[in-house]
Amino acid sequence: MTKRYASATQRRLIPTYIFLILWSLFSVFPIFWMVTAATNTSLDVAKGKLWFGNQALINFHHLLARADLFGGLGNSFLYAVVQTLLAILICSLAGYGFELYHSPSKDRLFGVLLLAMMVPQVATMIPLFRMIASAGLLNSVWGFILPTLSTPFLIMLFRQNSRNFPRDIMAAARLDGLSELQIYFRMYMPVMKATYAAAGVITFMNAWNAYLWPKVVMTDNRAQTMPMLIASLASGYTVDYGLLMIGVLFCTVPTLLVFFVLQRQFAEGITGAVK
Structure with missing residues (x-):
């Protein structure tokens, strides 16, 4: 039966x-x-x-002759890795504080923070560019990453997933004499590793694929990223599609590798799983 x-x-x-x-x-x-x-x-x-x-x-040799492929890859890796590490550290600290040190005033502040998600990037691009230029950070890694070090989406992700963090662990750690920073680094981070993986994948992909802001703030060709390099290959009266596609292939492979390596942790982090 x-x-x-x-x-x-x-x-x-x-x-x-x-x-x-x-x-x-x-x-x-x-x-x-x-x-x-x-x-x-x-x-x-x-x-x-x-x-x-x-x-x-042949397409690869033409790509090397026409564009600084390894320079673009190096710049994209540098910008994406630095932005990913700093963004998940800052946003996880914010989400950790919003949820595990809960108060009504923090809820109101978090509501104001979420309003920033409704503001389009282009609306803040001119003032951001003036700030970065006045600080002398054009064509630098800091000029690339500073506007996106703290994003409302990542803070919300960490805050929502922090609701599954066992509060008893914090109480036991305090009884053992651990400070609040020690609790964060030694207790919170290992338990929330799936959320860190999800946030890392999202941040890395966004940083790697960013085009508009790097196009504005990176005025030197030596600081160009892979999306900027691909856009330059597609410009002109005629487009060599074989050359263009091999450039797109080099631009796509790193994000595919990151996602496939961390796909299980990414799915757990998005669904709020804590182990």
Whole structure:
């Protein structure tokens, strides 16, 4: 009886499996097209060729000749890593304080903080640029990361997930003589590692893919990031699509690797899981 019920259930799930397989293929197709286009000539890409070619090395050599690929990769890694580390530290401290040291005044302050999520980035870009320029931080890592070191979304993420943090651990740690900073670094951070992973993935991807703000604040070509480099490859009267796609491939691979390495922790952090 149990086997018959299980087989009937599996048969009912067949349409669901078919839909998920088709949707997965549809989702993966742009990545497949990007990889194949990077190995073909611009003419083959324009004709709609959807299989691998033999032009990958030629496109790579053309990319090195036309753009500072390794300089762009180095700048993007530097900016993204520094921003990720500092942002998750600052935002986790804020979320930790808002939730675990709760008070009505902090709730009102948090409500005001959430209003910042409704302000578009372009509305603050001119005053931010004037502040960064007056501080002499143009073309620097600090000019890139300062406006995004503390974001309402990350603070909200840490605050919401901190509700699952066991309060008994804090009480036991205080009885053992730990200070508040020691509780944060030795108790809170290990327990909330899934949330840190989710925040790290989100921050790294946002920093790596940022284009508008770096375009404004990075006026020197030596400070350009990968999205700026890709945009320069697409400018002009004619576009070499094979060259462009291999540049896009180099720009995409780091974020894919970060996500695939941390995908389990990312899912746990987004759902608020604490282990």
